Amino acid sequence: xxxxxxxxxxxxxxxxxxxxxxxxxxxxxxxxxxxxxxxxxxxxxxxxxxxxxxxxxxxxxxxxxxxxxxxxxxxxxxxxxxxxxxxxxxxxxxxxxxxxxxxxxxxxxxxxxxxxxxxxxxxxxxxxxxxxxxxxxxxxxxxxxxxxxxxxxxxxxxxx
Numbered sequence: 552x553x554x555x556x557x558x559x560x561x562x563x564x565x566x567x568x569x570x571x572x573x574x575x576x577x578x579x580x581x582x583x584x585x586x587x588x589x590x591x592x593x594x595x596x597x598x599x600x601x602x603x604x605x606x607x608x609x610x611x612x613x614x615x616x617x618x619x620x621x622x623x624x625x626x627x628x629x630x631x632x633x634x635x636x637x638x639x640x641x642x643x644x645x646x647x648x649x650x651x652x653x654x655x656x657x658x659x660x661x662x663x664x665x666x667x668x669x670x671x672x673x674x675x676x677x678x679x680x681x682x683x684x685x686x687x688x689x690x691x692x693x694x695x696x697x698x699x700x701x702x703x704x705x706x707x708x709x710x711x
Contacts, residue, residue, distance in 0.1 A: 558707070559701075559705040559707075560578070560582045560706070561589075561591075561698070562590070564591055564600060566597055568627060568629060568630035569639060572597070576660075580660045580661050583661065589661075589666040592701075594674045600654070601689050603684055603685065606618075606621065607621065613678070617679070624654045629642055668689050669689065669698065671693070672692045673694060
């Protein structure tokens with residue numbers, strides 16, 4: 552169990568899809584708002600949620616990956632029905648019409664509620680994403696052992 556009497560939630564965020572990031576941040580903010588300690592570990596495609604709007608990659612493959620997948624949280628596409636970008640536009644319009652917060656707003660709410668966000672150092676190395684390309688609120692870039700230590704102390708562990 553987490554320190555003291557506070558419950559703890561640990562999330563691995565592997566996906567960078569709009570709907571899955573929405574689920575991850577909704578769960579994280581809901582848990583934090585209810586008094587839980589929350590840790591989010593972003594790896595591979597999930598790193599999009601932490602990226603600034605900045606080009607990444609040093610090598611040819613790194614730059615190609617940065618261009619093909621590039622972008623920040625605002626470029627997240629739905630996992631289904633993306634329709635070449637129209638799906639993202641459609642979902643954003645529908646969310647706004649229903650007064651549902653955007654991914655950027657949900658991420659900021661998580662930050663404001665004290666959710667700890669970590670980037671996966673190994674994924675960042677492979678994908679050639681430097682720490683400077685991440686938002687300033689990222690707590691640290693760490694290895695999987697750090698996440699596992701957090702997960703061992705958690706009451707709930709989720710993989711999204």
